[in-house]
Amino acid sequence: MTKTGLLMPGFGGAIATTVSGVIDLIKQGHVKKYGMISEKQIDDRTLGQIAGAPEIEELEVGGWDAVDATIGDAMKLHGVLEEWQYNLVSPNLKLLRAWPVRCPDLEKKSPWGSCIAQICNDIETFRKERGVDSIVLVNCISTMPKPTPNPAYESISSLQVACQQDDPCITPSMQYAIAAALTGSAYANFTPNPVEVPSIVKLAQQHNTPLAGHDGKTGQTLLKTGIAPMFNIRNLRVRQWISYNHLGNRDGAALAEPNANQTKITSKANCLTQILGYEDVGHKVTIDYVPHPDGELGDRKQAIDHIRFKGFGDTPMSLLLHFDCQDSSLAGGIVVDLARFMTVSLARKESGLQPQYGLFFKSPQVPNGEPDHDLFNQAAYFEAWVCQDANQ
Numbered sequence: 001m002t003k004t005g006l007l008m009p010g011f012g013g014a015i016a017t018t019v020s021g022v023i024d025l026i027k028q029g030h031v032k033k034y035g036m037i038s039e040k041q042i043d044d045r046t047l048g049q050i051a052g053a054p055e056i057e058e059l060e061v062g063g064w065d066a067v068d069a070t071i072g073d074a075m076k077l078h079g080v081l082e083e084w085q086y087n088l089v090s091p092n093l094k095l096l097r098a099w100p101v102r103c104p105d106l107e108k109k110s111p112w113g114s115c116i117a118q119i120c121n122d123i124e125t126f127r128k129e130r131g132v133d134s135i136v137l138v139n140c141i142s143t144m145p146k147p148t149p150n151p152a153y154e155s156i157s158s159l160q161v162a163c164q165q166d167d168p169c170i171t172p173s174m175q176y177a178i179a180a181a182l183t184g185s186a187y188a189n190f191t192p193n194p195v196e197v198p199s200i201v202k203l204a205q206q207h208n209t210p211l212a213g214h215d216g217k218t219g220q221t222l223l224k225t226g227i228a229p230m231f232n233i234r235n236l237r238v239r240q241w242i243s244y245n246h247l248g249n250r251d252g253a254a255l256a257e258p259n260a261n262q263t264k265i266t267s268k269a270n271c272l273t274q275i276l277g278y279e280d281v282g283h284k285v286t287i288d289y290v291p292h293p294d295g296e297l298g299d300r301k302q303a304i305d306h307i308r309f310k311g312f313g314d315t316p317m318s319l320l321l322h323f324d325c326q327d328s329s330l331a332g333g334i335v336v337d338l339a340r341f342m343t344v345s346l347a348r349k350e351s352g353l354q355p356q357y358g359l360f361f362k363s364p365q366v367p368n369g370e371p372d373h374d375l376f377n378q379a380a381y382f383e384a385w386v387c388q389d390a391n392q
């Protein structure tokens with residue numbers, strides 16, 4: 001059996017523990033394989049099988065975080081999934097290494113500085129110990145303030161100097177991306193933290209590794225990019241789209257920091273004008289951190305959309321949507337899909353930014369031009385990519 005390593009920075013967080021826990025439950029046969037495009041059936045095969053992706057049973061998981069708890073305990077803490085589910089998860093799923101990763105011994109030896117050298121070491125150790133062929137890193141760390149422009153983001157040489165000097169302009173999300181390229185691993189950025197700067201894209205190209213990002217399209221934006229094309233198809237004129245979110249989990253707590261909140265809102269607000277093809281829409285996105293009194297809503301997020309539009313005869317109408325999302329469940333399926341399909345990208349020797357993964361992200365990063373946010377166009381593009389070898 002060929003194995004793929006799925007390594008997640010943010011391993012103790014809500015998404016990564018959901019991913020580790022559900023993979024374990026699937027391996028034990030306790031839950032069905034829902035919520036993953038890779039499991040979508042076409043005739044007698046799944047999309048994953050058509051692409052030549054590894055099966056879920058062939059995934060080995062690991063990652064980095066500051067907290068070393070068992071996955072079951074961490075799932076309980078985050079309020080993800082149901083009690084019967086986290087009670088069945090194997091207790092021995094442990095962290096790869098506690099973050100922050102620092103190893104002064106490696107400092108002089110590595111041209112990329114101690115921190116990146118340590119992450120590379122961890123990846124190679126994991127590869128050997130678990131006997132995996134390919135490795136995909138899916139970044140699931142907390143949302144952080146957006147960094148300001150820096151020359152390190154332009155060329156590989158200035159990037160390397162900044163890494164050697166431990167310059168804070170190299171954010172943690174970037175450190176993991178650099179280590180991924182240097183170890184020949186794929187990297188997907190599930191967070192809204194900017195990573196796909198020109199120097200890191202060039203580094204991935206130089207090392208023949210694929211990059212995908214950013215900010216997983218899970219709840220409200222998934223809905224928005226699925227519903228907005230409907231208004232376009234029937235030429236119903238959208239006048240105002242107000243999106244409100246409230247959540248009480250740790251991601252919500254991180255988003256209470258105003259700069260992190262702005263990073264997220266910018267990522268969420270991009271899609272509408274591109275899909276509708278006109279700009280005179282009052283589009284407002286708000287995210288509030290509202291801790292639940294007894295934590296009873298756990299990881300659930302409430303996403304409310306109020307859309308005002310005009311139809312035949314200028315007639316005003318409105319649509320009100322309330323999505324009660326289990327955030328980490330929606331996210332977890334995408335993380336597993338990315339791990340499985342990016343293994344295919346590695347095998348196909350696809351390097352740099354990979355536009356076919358646009359349907360998984362709120363802010364799809366594409367090599368040229370503007371991304372298409374329309375969910376149906378994105379899905380068609382992705383399925384064409386999946387089938388490209390099968391059709392030859």
Ligand SMILES: NC(=O)c1ccc[n+]([C@@H]2O[C@H](COP(=O)([O-])OP(=O)(O)OC[C@H]3O[C@@H](n4cnc5c(N)ncnc54)[C@H](O)[C@@H]3O)[C@@H](O)[C@H]2O)c1
Nearest residue numbers: 010012013014015065099141142143172191216218250251
């Ligand atoms: N849940 C969703 O639906 C969704 C959708 C899109 C994007 N995201 C993004 O995914 C990320 C993770 O979400 P979550 O709900 O799991 O958040 P979380 O707060 O539960 O987990 C984040 C984890 O990252 C860890 N961390 C912080 N810095 C780190 C570092 N340098 N190295 C290793 N670990 C580090 C934290 O200790 C924490 O355990 C967030 O950035 C969020 O905005 C989430």
